[in-house]
Amino acid sequence: MNNITKERYANGKPRLRRFHQAKWDEPIIFEMSCEGERGILVPDLEPAIERTAEDAISTLPEGLRRNQPPRLPEISQPQLVRHYTRLSQETLGVDVNIDIGQGTCTMKYSPKVNELLARMPKMAELHPLEPEEAVQGILEIFYKFEQILREISGMERFSLQPGAGSQAIYANASIIRAYHEQRGEAEQRDEIITTIFSHPSNAACAKTAGFKVITLYPDADGYPDLVALKAAVSESTAGLMITNPEDTGIFNPRIEEFIKVVHDAGGLCAYDQANANGILGMTRAKEAGFDLCHFNLHKTFSTPHGCGGPGSGAIGVTKTLAPFLPTPVVEFDGHAYHLNYDCPKSIGKIRSFYGVAPAILKAYAWVMSLGAHGLREVARTAVLNNNYLLKRVLEIPGVSAPYAKGKRRIEQVRYSWEELAERTGIHSEEIGLRVADFGLHYWTSHHPWVVPEPSTLEPTESFSKADIDEYVNVLRHIAHEVANNPDQVKTAPHNSTIHRIDPAALDNPAEWAVTWRAYQKKIHEDSE
Amino acid sequence: MSDSQSLPRKLGLIVNPLAGLGGRVGLKGSDGIAIQRKALQLGAVPQSPHRAAEALQRVRSSISDLGIITYPGEMGEDEARGCGFAPMVIGAIKEGETTSKDTRNAARDMCRMGVDLLLFAGGDGTARDIFDTVGATMFVLGIPSGVKIHSAGFAVSPACAGEVAARYLQGRVTGYREAEVMDVDEDLLREGILSARLYGYLKTPFEERFIQGAKTRSSSDRAATENIARAIIHHMRETCLYIIGPGTTTRAITSRLGLPKTLVGVDVVSGGKRISADVNEARLLDIIDREDRTAKIIITPIGGQGYLFGRGNQQISPKVIREVGRENVIVVATAEKINSLRGRPFLVDTGERATDRMLSGYIRVVSGYDEEIIYRVADGTR
């Protein structure tokens, strides 16, 4: 009797996965087009409607009638489904891979029951402008979720309107601007301070809102530098926008002092809580003294990332700043839920309507499946996983975790392959490409790279010990390859869907093509 | 869609066999025959040969079809053959008695032969020799081998030098940087005076680091530099005197104003005009006194060590700095430049302790338009 299972293990540990990603070599959809094919039929026109349609079209002003039909592909339904299903197979979602390699993105499990709930007609078929009495259910969800966030953060009022994290940060920057405008100090206070390890959107959104951005670099231990902050504040300071713990996974223990310095200078403090997953139930925005905060529902609160959205962002503020929140706000009068548009000081609309309702529903359901004890367990387990991962990764020769030596980390760690790279000349990105050969993701860092040869890993609470071990084993294997068989790494990926792309075309206006039609034009120009 | 490279490419290799001799045996730098002989007597083992070999191994493993042009024996031939190359050997040397003249000859010859990249193993002295010969007419990359490296233009390690060289030759790296060539005056050094001069800029291949590989066309650093220039000019006042130090970032400011700039020296600009070029301390003090206007200093860190003052811009002396005042010192640098310091602070070594202390602490750095960085300044005297 052949013992297949035995072959899959070595020294009691599972061997490396012999992964190969789905590789369909799929044509571009336009190439699949066959004239005349239909993917779906539109409802027939009743005779009376047909008459009015003909009328309406013939009375359309000449310049407005479309002359040539759009050159969309013509495909039958089964072929279409097959094409997109294949493309989905060529994508590694959290449901498919051990996604701890997308550090700072908090790639946790999105529970299926929440997906089911969000797709029910009582959620999916709601129009946002229905009379209030017809949408009491969803308004209740908005309201109750706001109460949950109030408790988690300690902030007084929330808006769930922003479309995702960056839009939430932008909204906070806009509120800071409005606050100073109201006090007649907007011209004077035109600087926002942030740190190099905060998410890039803190700097970018502040600038978009019209501020000058002052960036602080960390001290030698990787903590935000308080002395630098003191050198940065002045009567021009509008506020501080900071992530804590930062993307390195280090919690700033002097955060209260930071806030005090900025408050003393007359500025407001906004808390980017993108990295909240590791501190749920442990510490809050309020006690540290923040005036504003934001959460990413698609990170901390489990809603799915959707290939890059839709996500959802929630902003929380103190009582003083509540009047500036985007319009409308959701209120409860003891009997019913209402949308209050009477907000004269509001910054106005950040996003259409009230927010990404299905995400808010999913986030609510997620919290309700866990409760206070469960949320604390989420944070503690995520942090345990991260420190376990940290220990195991540091056992790999050539990798280090810069800063805060010997200290624990919170939600994620930014590692450095500097030592291996200096020895071998192989970049962190190349290690990332080889990681793809094992069905895993790998992310370096936001730019600019302060930590050399970086890799940022975040296990969250969703992955098991065995998952983490698998990831580490792959990293160790590749580190070994880099030193002994670098070619395998330098020519990776081998088992992914496609091979090394040539990026030259993507930066050259004469060659880049964002659409198939642009591409066709440029190929034909070339061949002439 | 991209053009295929016309192979085979040609790599010029220069090894300075004496670079890095002094460090291990407690001597600073190793230029000058006397020092070299002393070092060898003390049992020093040359660093550059094996570092050059390490870099070449990397190149070899990446590119099969490559022509190497090098000088005889210990100036490159040995290392090239040792790695399995069959180099074209040109020039003539006296084994065991090579000097900077040989480096210069080699560089000139390789330039004439049209090598695609000049790879050298050496230190600041070697860089200076090469720069004096070829200037910025060709691409040059340094393999770190000496003790002191103030110049930029060196890779982080021999292995990295090999990888960057290989990628450049394969056409996968198309960005470049102007790298400061700096050299310490050896004689002054032995008298206990540390003084570095900025000689110019070598053109060195630079790899923009993004997941998709190298970026092409305009460098992002250039965009940042342009934004810095815009920001500075936006705030310039007609009546102010601007003392502008050397550097490519400061040069962008004068370029944008349509003015010429002394590449390795200090110029004074006012009212949109260059009123004095390549000034020394005396001239600076004279202008400041005479003009009786607010004077500001615009500087950028020079060289790989991040010196704000004291390396390459000593004309801006402690006296000048004190006259101008710390609040009128404007530092410009791109985020990329700051990141290249890997967390090390800016350094100052004006020659006067009190001035160094005054400058230490934190300083605002203009890093873009409406963008600043707060960065640490530390005492850089040894």
Added chain:
Amino acid sequence: MKKSVKLKEKTIVYPYIPNSVPSVKNQMLKEVGATSVEEFFDDIPEKLRLKGEMDLPKPFLSECALKRHVEGIISKNKDCEEYLSFLGAGCWQHYVPAVCDEINQRSEFLTAYAGEPYDDHGRFQALFEYASMMGELLDMDVVNVPTYDVLQAVATSIRMAARITGRHEVLMPKTISPDTLSKVRDYCKPQVNIRLLDYDSRSGQLDLASLKHSISSNTAAVYFENPSYLGFLETHGSEIAQLAHSRGAICIVGVDPISLGVLTPPIKYGADIVCGDLQPLGIHMQFGGGHAGFIATRDEETYVMEFPSRLFGITTTSVKGEYGFGDVAYERTSFAKREEGKEFIGTATALWGITAGVYLALMGPQGMQEIGESILGRAHYAMSRISRIRGVVTPRFSTGHFKEFIVNFDDTGKTVAEINEALLNHRIFGGRDLTEEFPELGNSALYCVTEIHTQDDLDRLADALEEALH
């Protein structure tokens, strides 16, 4: 005597938290050399630690109970399948093909994020195809990976125009969506002033005289919607564009993508930047949670370099004939260059982009034409039936319409609020009440009719209105 059985005291192991199993936790702690997880939070000062647990509602640990709880809440909603809805005004009820839901429920797409062009090749290709199909619909060569919604698309388009021209003013008609105006006021504040232009009270059209008067060498852009928020079609698009161009300004037009099977794409009458919302293309309304904003331009470097969004381009790989994708001009975005990037970028609405692509592929050229005709026919049928009701005037504006139109009730003696209340009794959601947003239009409501409304539905509406009014 019966012995009472006590159920064992349970430590909760959470299904979503694999390492909440106590033995695993302990093993991991041991390996890390910690005695408890609390040690990991040493950097958090005691003073900032929460004492005790948060005061949150009691959870539903079993999936069964959780589902029941949430369903119980949302069952209080009345949705647009049980009620007949004529609401539009920024969110529209179109048919969502089952295939659209099928594809965006694929968990690979649903749970992916920001992998590389290798491990997420499918995502890149799906988004490239979406952009390509939108490109055909709009007759333009550059389309972004979508942003949050049309509000953001408009605001960003205006700032793009400001950056390109170096100017600081945008002109728009007073008829544009009030939400868009509110967003633009906030978002464009640091860079751009807004000047509102008059409109013809009879036709709704942007007043060209007002435009001529207001446009100057400081105008970065002229923006208008077609169809308008108020439903009418702007027929002087080419004059507006010409005027804009004559002064060196950029012409931005907001469109309804589902109209482009029958209506001409704005580039044909001179638009430089075209934007809009993808929600009509295969995305459920979701209480306003299903929006995505597209921005399209010509393939010119000046425009491409100003996009804040990601742009996915096609390229070769090391294997001949293999398609690869990647970011075009990545250094533009704030991911690459922090605050020097153009505005900012983050998680937006990629899944809806993929969905819209699926929708357009399903429909094809014929489907888009047919659906456009169907919508035109049904809307005009509704208008003709409703206009026969005594005291009711529709459409309020004399030009053509697409799917939305204003019904005016001034001569009925009833307010829109009263009428909508009455319609509720017929299980009908009447059109959006415009009396607050556009008081100059009197007692008006914005009605939306799409391909989902049968003739019977429209007759039912007309009858219900008749009953409500007389």
